[in-house]
Amino acid sequence: MNAPVLSNIKCGECPIRHRAVCSRCEGAELDILEKIKVYRSFKAGEQILWRGEAMDFVASVVSGVATLGKTLEDGRTQMVGLLLPSDFIGRPGRERVEFDVIAASDVTLCCFDRKPFENLLLVTPHLSERLVEIALDELDAARDWMLLLGRKTAREKIATFLDMLIRRSSLEEETAQNDALTLPLSREEIANYLGLTLETVSRQLSALKSQGIIQFKDRRNFEVLNPQALCDLSGDDSAN
Amino acid sequence: MNAPVLSNIKCGECPIRHRAVCSRCEGAELDILEKIKVYRSFKAGEQILWRGEAMDFVASVVSGVATLGKTLEDGRTQMVGLLLPSDFIGRPGRERVEFDVIAASDVTLCCFDRKPFENLLLVTPHLSERLVEIALDELDAARDWMLLLGRKTAREKIATFLDMLIRRSSLEEETAQNDALTLPLSREEIANYLGLTLETVSRQLSALKSQGIIQFKDRRNFEVLNPQALCDLSGDDSAN
DNA sequence: GCGTTTCCTTGATCTGGGTCAAGTTTGACC
DNA sequence: GGTCAAACTTGACCCAGATCAAGGAAACGC
Numbered sequence A, B: 001m002n003a004p005v006l007s008n009i010k011c012g013e014c015p016i017r018h019r020a021v022c023s024r025c026e027g028a029e030l031d032i033l034e035k036i037k038v039y040r041s042f043k044a045g046e047q048i049l050w051r052g053e054a055m056d057f058v059a060s061v062v063s064g065v066a067t068l069g070k071t072l073e074d075g076r077t078q079m080v081g082l083l084l085p086s087d088f089i090g091r092p093g094r095e096r097v098e099f100d101v102i103a104a105s106d107v108t109l110c111c112f113d114r115k116p117f118e119n120l121l122l123v124t125p126h127l128s129e130r131l132v133e134i135a136l137d138e139l140d141a142a143r144d145w146m147l148l149l150g151r152k153t154a155r156e157k158i159a160t161f162l163d164m165l166i167r168r169s170s171l172e173e174e175t176a177q178n179d180a181l182t183l184p185l186s187r188e189e190i191a192n193y194l195g196l197t198l199e200t201v202s203r204q205l206s207a208l209k210s211q212g213i214i215q216f217k218d219r220r221n222f223e224v225l226n227p228q229a230l231c232d233l234s235g236d237d238s239a240n
Numbered sequence C: 001g002c003g004t005t006t007c008c009t010t011g012a013t014c015t016g017g018g019t020c021a022a023g024t025t026t027g028a029c030c
Numbered sequence D: 001g002g003t004c005a006a007a008c009t010t011g012a013c014c015c016a017g018a019t020c021a022a023g024g025a026a027a028c029g030c
Helices: A027-036 A114-123 A125-151 A154-172 A187-194 A198-210 A227-233 B027-036 B114-123 B125-151 B154-172 B187-194 B198-210 B227-233
Strands: A037-042 A047-049 A057-063 A066-071 A077-083 A100-103 A107-113 A180-182 A214-216 A221-224 B037-042 B047-049 B057-063 B066-071 B077-083 B100-103 B107-113 B180-182 B214-216 B221-224
Touching (some): A027 A107, A027 A114, A057 A114, A077 A125, A077 A187, A077 B125, A125 A154, A125 B077, A125 B125, A154 A187, A154 A227, A187 A198, A198 A214, B027 B037, B027 B114, B066 B187, B077 B125, B077 B187, B114 B125, B154 B187, B154 B227, B187 B198
Antiparallel strands (some): A057 A107, A066 A100, A180 A221, B037 B107, B057 B107, B066 B077, B066 B100, B180 B221
16 A cells, blocks of 8 residues: 655644544644654545555645445445545554455555554643544444444435534534535445435435435535435434 | 343453443452442333433443334334443433433443543543443444445344344353354334334344244244354355 | 447346244243 | 233235346457
8 A cells, every 4th residue: 555645734734633533632732743744645435544454654634535334245235434535544452454445536644653652642641532533433433333234214314424424524624504415425435424326315315305305416515405304314313 | 041130240240341431441440330320121122212312321231131222213123233241322421312222121320420430531541541432342343234234134133133142242251152042122123223124124033043044942042053043144254 | 539448327137134023931929 | 810011923925136138348368
């Protein structure tokens, strides 16, 4: 896995500073991270990590989207996570990755060699605190996804997915945009994320379109005309 | 199963000492835990925690089986975790539980009030280290379960579940028993765990029975005649 | 521009597992 | 023991979503 090395941005100016694993670090702690970090970029479709492979680095996603996937012996695959900017790849104390990590779009990672990072964790409570938070958030997200995969209908799955995109985007950008969004994944990738086939994904999106709930600008870009309807269709408890 | 009404056992003699959150603690650390712990018992079917409820304690499962469940607004439920002896309930820094916790059998918990436990975590690396490990193990388990829920057939789900019971039991008991096992859950609970209906669970178990792979002693107790076949049917990569 | 490929849509058909509906077994309580 | 309810099994039928199949539209290289 040899990826071109981007020129590093100063941590102080990093777009993901407020949410990434380093968000609690300041001053001297940040200086150390600054010194050991290396940016790496991957082209869309490139595999970042192979399941079972030794993991020599950990990283934060700076830009782009990557997927975590698992595969059965006959080739059926299920995505078990989606990595968006500020999300973290890798686990202290874990030698190997348990899934494939693939760049869904062009991706830039802020990488730390695993060993130095683990040593730093031991003496930097601000770092380990945040990492525990991130792990627990992922666990909560994984459990919500289990409910989706085990019990939701195709319609509810798609609605939940779109609703997630809305929430995530309103978190990221302060700019109150008019609910114009981009699908970060192809139809097939969405299917693998939701436990569906790509045909069903396509049909459900078409159905939402013809119901006037969403409107496509092109294949990837769309607008949500009725966010409330999406939320209602998601099947989740109204209490958020 | 026998429902032990336990008064506090000395930590040194606790059956889950080697795997629970306290497993790395010795001497003075253990003395402190010993002082703040309280055993609580729950009858089979009793609800231990309600989703959204404030969580005033954290706990290790000493004996019995509890389930973590989520429910959609129309009542469909999905189990998102199974708590067996030595498993941990609760999260530092989390005020509320995100799911219902229900005793599937009579359950005994080793409880710690949340606040004192959180304070202890900050000054006891042995405790927080182990807790991070436990959280990451749960995350891995959740992701394996996502693959099961999203992509496996009913047959594969049941085979995976039984295979898991075999592995877990061979971990727990050194006693090389003849693959005699107990289902820790009712048919309906298994269905909620696997994202199936109770009828499908029953049919699949009957099918495995008539194929001579398993044999029932009564509703809950059975013997695995062909563990290899179960493993093959699970759909997972042969590489464990 | 024009072929080629990749991605997506839409239709027709099939099927695994859900739903509905009886029965049967078990076990708890009087 | 007898009664009753809960838990489980089995059968008949149905449907959401998978599978198979045929185009269409955007992107890419030449």
